[in-house]
Amino acid sequence: MKKLIIDVDTGVDDAMALLHCIGQSKAGTEVLAITCVNGNVGLDRVLRNTLRTLQYADKSNIPVYRGAVKPLIPWKTEGATHFHGNDGLGDAKWDTPDDISLIQSEHAVHALIRLVKEHPGEITLVTLAPLTNIALALQLDETFSSNLKEVMIMGGNIEGKGNVSLSAEFNFHVDPEAAAIVLQDLKCPVTMVTWETCIHSTISEEDYEKLLLIQTPRAEFFRKISDNRQHLISSKKKLNPGFRSCDWFAAMVLFDESLCLEYISAHASVELQGRFTRGQMVVDWLGRWSDMPNVKIAMRLDRARLLTTMRDFLSQE
Amino acid sequence: MKKLIIDVDTGVDDAMALLHCIGQSKAGTEVLAITCVNGNVGLDRVLRNTLRTLQYADKSNIPVYRGAVKPLIPWKTEGATHFHGNDGLGDAKWDTPDDISLIQSEHAVHALIRLVKEHPGEITLVTLAPLTNIALALQLDETFSSNLKEVMIMGGNIEGKGNVSLSAEFNFHVDPEAAAIVLQDLKCPVTMVTWETCIHSTISEEDYEKLLLIQTPRAEFFRKISDNRQHLISSKKKLNPGFRSCDWFAAMVLFDESLCLEYISAHASVELQGRFTRGQMVVDWLGRWSDMPNVKIAMRLDRARLLTTMRDFLSQE
Amino acid sequence: MKKLIIDVDTGVDDAMALLHCIGQSKAGTEVLAITCVNGNVGLDRVLRNTLRTLQYADKSNIPVYRGAVKPLIPWKTEGATHFHGNDGLGDAKWDTPDDISLIQSEHAVHALIRLVKEHPGEITLVTLAPLTNIALALQLDETFSSNLKEVMIMGGNIEGKGNVSLSAEFNFHVDPEAAAIVLQDLKCPVTMVTWETCIHSTISEEDYEKLLLIQTPRAEFFRKISDNRQHLISSKKKLNPGFRSCDWFAAMVLFDESLCLEYISAHASVELQGRFTRGQMVVDWLGRWSDMPNVKIAMRLDRARLLTTMRDFLSQE
């Protein structure tokens, strides 16, 4: 039984993660709020993609909040539209227009602060996006961190392998200062699913294609928003082989931590200065510089069970 | 049949690597010069340790050259005496004094330049130390790189895991600018055995101890210079478990490339700016930012065959 | 006629600047709020020093707000207590206790956002401290900047001369990221009084001592909070000679821009990366890299008139 706030920059994998979290309601999970932030696409598209996903799931009653429009210290970051489509959600066609009147007037950061104050010790914060909103909440409210129950972060590195720059992961690279603030100031239990965690847990192209064949509305939605992927692959851009859905992977681990085969607790920081490494997460693996772990890192996931979980989820009507 | 110049900061593993290289003379390998550089210990100790190793091997006729006394841009780097002993060679007792008159008067950098000019296309350069000497040779002689046959480098990272700082390997961290110059300017084939290559190829403590039981003069020398290791382990410093001898590993791969189970060719650079990552090697694994590989990286070695090679080497009289 | 919000880290010069601003009420100036931030001393002392100053001025009705307790990305910064006294206000003895119940419950950043929204185009923001509060307001409210009338900033450099590090000014050095956000995002007219502006406008020790001889309650307050200065000078710490009161200077220029002999409009940025220069302001003097000035910089002040203004101010009963 979890009370969730989910911070997103809805792209394809955020959308699947949202559905996955929402889909756990029978198990008593409640999504209190979805907070949006600039990331994969601009904030306005993130909001629309989030509303679109909730509409599909018939959960438009979950409040959606508008957060930060840009990183603390913006540098040029290669966008993620090549991956998620120009609209961030596969450039699919939809029958109904977005109802942007559903967006709350309260700022996402204020909603985060208020909700955590209202439910001290109860809220699980799930961050699937650049950490700007979370950094601002931490900066504005000293009690924010200690009132959280736990945090699941999709982001960061464990092997200095970049997906958006030579050595940094997208969510951290877009707002490295925010990531640094979050790693430094969060005092509750923090679990991380990093980029390399996902790389080490890649689904084969064959298994992925089988997922696309499932005939349920949910699988249909997945297929629709994933359509850009085929263009991407045929474009011959240099990509890691196989399929992974980082935000969805993180959501699955959140509800079943046994999906992760190995966790390591350690102290992690973010490089803010490097010419090549800005935004890279650095970890003190042996505890030589700090004996105070601040994160529990999911090192690699059980691919077979991950695949089963995805298949089961998509097969449910 | 190789003509070698070996650049060292003789420590324990450099000493074993030197012996290993010298020991290939029956196969036609010739060591033309050993060039010394500040690193594990100060330059004067490096020179003495090198002479000591040659004396043990009865090869004091190999010319030893004095190179750079400090890195291009010195920052404080944690020394390596905790690892190699205060004298860099296990603080062992020796019966004979060092004969420092054997050190050549020519500067190591000049010797490098001269020898490579004298043997164009023939020399294999083996670097087991901070790359100061090599960077200076590249800087002073534009033909240096193209006249080399090949280079084997022990150093750098493939996973952003540090041994001397959060994310950098010792040889690169001591002189990051030199490492950057070398990766950027070397135009001949370059093979690298990195820190994580060695970590992934660790010998178990049990297997290591069996090596110490071998009864030959060579094994006796190895035992003597490795004596500090036991102190280190019992000091409860936070260390990676198991045994690895990075320079020796690199030397073994040089003479038997099949000891490496996987090579990846890629473009590698060195971070010079980072607060945490200064000296870290960063690799463009997918060739997204550069399609011109400059190094061939040994990813992991065959531990069983590595152990056999070490055992065979130590068992030879 | 100005509506002011003053952002302070009350030390000695903030206190005098506050008095100076409050003292312009006859000319129709209204101080809507004082927002406090960590800086010269910790936030709690800043709040007390601000209350203390208002109490002395019999203006405890001006609302005081609690802002950021720490910079966005905290690095070790040499404190300013050697300059302002351990309590930040000269370690003077006061007859009455601080009434901390006067501190507003609303967060300073929210008050900034709310007040600027309530008075669009009317508010003059005066920043005499690290810019954390202002950066957070800009980050949380996209309309904040365009709704401001003008901003006066005490901070930054024009000649790369540091007072707290080799090349950075205190307010910028304490929170360089905040300063960078502010210079980048403020779109209203911005005037800056920098550290070197103050250095070039230094009052002689003799003239300063005459200020201390004035016999009014105001001068008595000034004398009391300035008492630490004598200890500082006799401590033989290496200091720039003469007297300057940076925040007070900025307040005087705000109300009489003719006190500044030369203004230059240019594009200014903040160095966030440097080893020696982190927090230094850098200016594109000739407009070679940007032809869009974002600040009007007061280059040097009229010392004689500055002194007269101070003397007149202290002499008023």
Place this chain on the structure above:
Amino acid sequence: MKKLIIDVDTGVDDAMALLHCIGQSKAGTEVLAITCVNGNVGLDRVLRNTLRTLQYADKSNIPVYRGAVKPLIPWKTEGATHFHGNDGLGDAKWDTPDDISLIQSEHAVHALIRLVKEHPGEITLVTLAPLTNIALALQLDETFSSNLKEVMIMGGNIEGKGNVSLSAEFNFHVDPEAAAIVLQDLKCPVTMVTWETCIHSTISEEDYEKLLLIQTPRAEFFRKISDNRQHLISSKKKLNPGFRSCDWFAAMVLFDESLCLEYISAHASVELQGRFTRGQMVVDWLGRWSDMPNVKIAMRLDRARLLTTMRDFLSQE
């Protein structure tokens, strides 16, 4: 009576500085060597421009050496051909071809080391270019610095004002690591004429034009190589007003230190890390971080006497 080695990247102002130094031979000054380095233009053009200048002065017997073809760590630096002409020497027409056989075969760095060893305590090193050669000499020979009599450096900053980047001076910006090595390792007396020193000592356009009217062969040479300047000014590039000839100014100060109105001795370093400030010189003006001055900085020159010196020099037949 001085024995000079002059390190140049001959552009227009290096050429005048060379003539000025050579012109002091009656006073007993001897130019032992001219060492060339990549800078204003590529090394080959630097060599030709140097030979050309010596040929004009009928001093082709002074040995010219080929030094470093590129900086230690090359970053993109805006060239200086807009200033010095495409050939670095005003794109003038010359009657005689360059005789490149006059270039010595010994490398400039070796010549520097050899000559300083041959004349211990006697040599004045004048550096008018990026400091690559000097850094290499210092790195290769520990005795180099202590055997020098004195060094005059044209380069660096005193006010964080850039001419080639936001805050760095050309010679330092082209090879910041070399500049850092030089400031750190030189142990003999060092005088610096910085970019801002020259800015503060600017000659008016009117006075400059009078220099061009002088009718001597020397003035004719000056006019010829300065011809590009008029194009530059009419190109409306954003430039500091007035005329300055940095290398020539440094040469004049070398032979008449009273031309400088104020010297300050302090500890200076070079920023290697900054995003905006890489290559900027930073000075500890009050000796707060170091009480060991490593340079004597010429703060501003006597313009009137500078102009007279130039006029007198150009008027001599």
